[in-house]
Amino acid sequence: MNTPEHNNSDSHSASITRRRFIAGTSASVLGFTVLKPGLLRGAEANSRINIGLIGCGNRGKWVADLFQKHGGYNFVAVADYFQDHADEAGETLKVPAANRYTGLSAYHRLLEQKLDAVVIESPPYFHPEQAAAAIDAGKHVYLAKPIAVDVPGCETIARSGEKATANKLCFLVDFQTRANKLYQQAVKAVHDGELGKIVSAEANYQCGDTWGHMDQLLRKDPKNPEVRLRAWGVDRALSGDVITEQNIHALDVACWMLDAAPIRAYGTGDRARDYLGNCWDHFAVIFWYPNDVVLSFNSHQSGYGYDDIMCRLYGLKGTADTHYFGNVMVKATDFHLDGNVGALYGDGVITNIATFYNSVTQGECSNPTVPASVRSNLTTILGRTAAYKQGVVTWEEMMHKKEKLTPDLKGLKA
Numbered sequence: 498m499n500t501p502e503h504n505n506s507d508s509h510s511a512s513i514t515r516r517r518f519i520a521g522t523s524a525s526v527l528g529f530t531v532l533k534p535g536l537l538r539g540a541e542a543n544s545r546i547n548i549g550l551i552g553c554g555n556r557g558k559w560v561a562d563l564f565q566k567h568g569g570y571n572f573v574a575v576a577d578y579f580q581d582h583a584d585e586a587g588e589t590l591k592v593p594a595a596n597r598y599t600g601l602s603a604y605h606r607l608l609e610q611k612l613d614a615v616v617i618e619s620p621p622y623f624h625p626e627q628a629a630a631a632i633d634a635g636k637h638v639y640l641a642k643p644i645a646v647d648v649p650g651c652e653t654i655a656r657s658g659e660k661a662t663a664n665k666l667c668f669l670v671d672f673q674t675r676a677n678k679l680y681q682q683a684v685k686a687v688h689d690g691e692l693g694k695i696v697s698a699e700a701n702y703q704c705g706d707t708w709g710h711m712d713q714l715l716r717k718d719p720k721n722p723e724v725r726l727r728a729w730g731v732d733r734a735l736s737g738d739v740i741t742e743q744n745i746h747a748l749d750v751a752c753w754m755l756d757a758a759p760i761r762a763y764g765t766g767d768r769a770r771d772y773l774g775n776c777w778d779h780f781a782v783i784f785w786y787p788n789d790v791v792l793s794f795n796s797h798q799s800g801y802g803y804d805d806i807m808c809r810l811y812g813l814k815g816t817a818d819t820h821y822f823g824n825v826m827v828k829a830t831d832f833h834l835d836g837n838v839g840a841l842y843g844d845g846v847i848t849n850i851a852t853f854y855n856s857v858t859q860g861e862c863s864n865p866t867v868p869a870s871v872r873s874n875l876t877t878i879l880g881r882t883a884a885y886k887q888g889v890v891t892w893e894e895m896m897h898k899k900e901k902l903t904p905d906l907k908g909l910k911a
C-alpha cells in the first residue's frame with residue numbers, strides 16, 4: 498500500500514542515493530562555505546549543525562538517516578518514551594548511551610544538551626509542548642505534520658513560530674508537497690489567476706489499512722498504558738484522528754491553493770473496520786471557503802484497491818489537479834503544466850532538510866511553513882468537529898470553543 502505514512506521502508510530509504518540527495522542540496526552547503534559566524538547557536542562556524550531527535554520510531558529513524566546523508570548535521574542526543582526505541586536510534590546515529598533520554602519528559606533533558614536544533618517525530622499530541630520547549634530553549638525546530646491535535650495545540654505552535662522568528666530561530670514543518678517544484682508552479686498559476694474565478698474544489702485521501710499493526714498490539718494488552726502509547730495511531734487524542742493525522746496532506750494542498758481558511762463545514766463519517774481505540778476510518782466533509790468556493794472532501798483508511806491523495810480546483814478558465822503519487826497538472830485556456838512528482842515521499846523530505854540547513858546557516862527565519870500549517874491543521878480540526886457532530890460548525894465557533902483533546906497518560910513514567 499502506498500500512503501505517505503507507510504512508505505518509510507528500507508527499500509525506500511535505500512533508493513535515496515547520495516546523488517539524489519546532492520541534487521536537492523546547494524553546492525555551497527556541501528562545501529560548508531555559507532556559514533556565517535554567530536548564526537549557529539552553540540556551534541562553531543564551518544561546522545555541522547548539532548541536532549537531537551525527539552521520537553525515535555519509524556519516521557524518526559528514517560528521517561534521521563536522511564539528515565545524516567545530508568552531511569551538514571551531527572546527531573548528539575535522542576529522546577523517546579521507550580528505552581528500546583531510543584537505543585535503536587542511538588546505536589544507528591552513534592549517540593552515546595548517556596545522551597539517550599527516555600520517559601515523557603525525555604525531551605526536556607535532551608534540550609539541556611549542547612545542540613542547535615531538534616527534529617520532532619513523536620506522536621502528534623506531543624508536538625506543541627515539545628516544539629514550544631525547544632524554541633524556549635533557543636533551538637531550531639524541524640517538525641513532522643500534523644503540528645497538533647486540537648485548537649489550543651495549533652495556537653501554541655502559532656505562538657512558537659512567531660517567537661522563533663523574533664528570536665532568529667528556524668522552524669520548518671515537513672510537508673513534502675510544499676517542497677515540490679510542480680506543486681509550487683501549480684499553486685503559483687492558481688494564485689496568478691490562470692484558472693480564472695475559482696468555483697469549487699475537491700480533496701481526497703483514499704488508502705487502505707494503515708494502523709493495523711497498532712490495533713493488533715493493543716489487542717494483546719489494551720489496559721496497559723505503555724501499550725496504548727505504542728498504539729497511538731488508533732487513539733483520537735494522541736493522533737488527532739485520521740482526518741488530522743493523515744488526511745492533512747490533501748487538505749494542506751487545498752488550503753495552500755485556495756490561500757484561505759474555510760468559513761464553515763458540514764461533516765459526517767464513521768468507523769467501518771473493527772479496530773480498538775476510538776478513531777474513525779472515513780470522513781466526508783463539505784467546506785465553505787470565502788467567495789462561495791465549496792470544497793468537497795472525502796477520505797477512507799480501510800479496505801483495498803484504491804490509493805490517492807489529490808486536490809483539484811475548478812475555475813472558469815481552467816482546472817488544477819494534483820496527486821501526491823502521480824502528476825500535477827494545470828489545464829487552463831492560457832496555461833499548461835503537466836509533470837510527474839516522482840518519489841515525492843523521499844524527495845520532499847530531502848529538500849526540506851536542505852532548506853532547513855540553508856535557513857539555519859543563513860539566518861533565514863521567516864518560517865513560512867508555520868502559519869500555513871496552522872491554517873491547514875485547523876481546517877482538519879474543523880472538518881473533524883463537524884463530522885463528529887454530523888452537522889455544521891463554523892470556524893469562529895471552533896476557535897471560540899478551543900476544545901482540547903486530552904489523552905489518558907496515567908501510569909506512564911515521567
Ligand SMILES: NC(=O)c1ccc[n+]([C@@H]2O[C@H](COP(=O)([O-])OP(=O)(O)OC[C@H]3O[C@@H](n4cnc5c(N)ncnc54)[C@H](O)[C@@H]3O)[C@@H](O)[C@H]2O)c1
Binds near residue numbers: 502551552557576
Ligand atoms: N509523510 C509524512 O510527512 C509522515 C509520514 C509518517 C509519519 N509522519 C508523522 O511522524 C510522526 C511519527 O510517526 P511514526 O510513524 O514515526 O510513529 P511511530 O510510532 O513509529 O514513532 C513515534 C515514536 O515516538 C515515541 N514517543 C511516544 N511518546 C513520546 C513522547 N512523549 N516523547 C518522545 N517520544 C515519544 C514512540 O515511542 C515512537 O518511538 C507523526 O506525527 C506522524 O504523523 C509523517
